[in-house]
Amino acid sequence: MAxxxxxxxxxxxxxxxxxxxxxxxxxxxxxxxxxxxxxxxxLALNLAKExxxxxxxxxxxxxxxxxxxxxxxxxxxxxxRDHSVICVIESAQDMRIIEDAREFxxxxxxxxxxxAPLEGxxxxxxxxxxxxxxxxxxxxxELILALNPTIEGDTTALYLQKQLKNFQLEITRLASGxxxxxxxxxxxxxxxxxxxxxxxRV
Numbered sequence: 151m152a153x154x155x156x157x158x159x160x161x162x163x164x165x166x167x168x169x170x171x172x173x174x175x176x177x178x179x180x181x182x183x184x185x186x187x188x189x190x191x192x193l194a195l196n197l198a199k200e201x202x203x204x205x206x207x208x209x210x211x212x213x214x215x216x217x218x219x220x221x222x223x224x225x226x227x228x229x230x231r232d233h234s235v236i237c238v239i240e241s242a243q244d245m246r247i248i249e250d251a252r253e254f255x256x257x258x259x260x261x262x263x264x265x266a267p268l269e270g271x272x273x274x275x276x277x278x279x280x281x282x283x284x285x286x287x288x289x290x291x292e293l294i295l296a297l298n299p300t301i302e303g304d305t306t307a308l309y310l311q312k313q314l315k316n317f318q319l320e321i322t323r324l325a326s327g328x329x330x331x332x333x334x335x336x337x338x339x340x341x342x343x344x345x346x347x348x349x350x351r352v
Contacts, residue, residue: 162296
């Protein structure tokens with residue numbers, strides 16, 4: 151009985167952990183855990199090993215703020231990209247999604263969130279000062295605000311426009327291919343490509 155009780159507790163704890171991940175409810179978490187249990191133990195060991203070493207292997211790029219194993223990241227260190235165009239994004243995940251669309255050939259700047267007063271997120275919590283430091287070094291011609299068309303995204307975009315008004319550069323936003331209230335994470339590649347090609351000046 152004691153062993154069965156321990157197994158149940160272990161299952162519950164692991165399901166609770168997976169349930170905390172975005173987009174995974176308790177049922178999905180249960181399916182994942184039972185799949186791991188039904189699989190070869192090597193799967194669980196490999197998963198545990200990769201998770202344990204994740205924060206040691208992956209860190210923030212000192213330049214753009216994206217996740218990388220090398221600093222600077224592969225995008226920032228690529229001389230074949232247009233370093234005069236910076237795409238401002240909310241999260242590092244957005245960078246990977248945009249890269250998959252193969253439309254943008256500039257570089258990035260990860261804000262690390264959006265301004266959301268109701269959630270206690272202010273401009274000071276974002277990497278805006280770091281963006282300004284990059285602009286002060288010169289050589290930037292265009293800043294693309296690739297922020298989600300939500301209240302928080304619009305608020306952040308307006309704030310950035312005011313803060314950067316004295317810089318001699320073009321500030322654009324993605325075109326209307328992205329629906330209002332949408333999220334870059336769920337936009338298909340074709341729509342995202344059209345949004346970049348049809349970006350508008352702000």
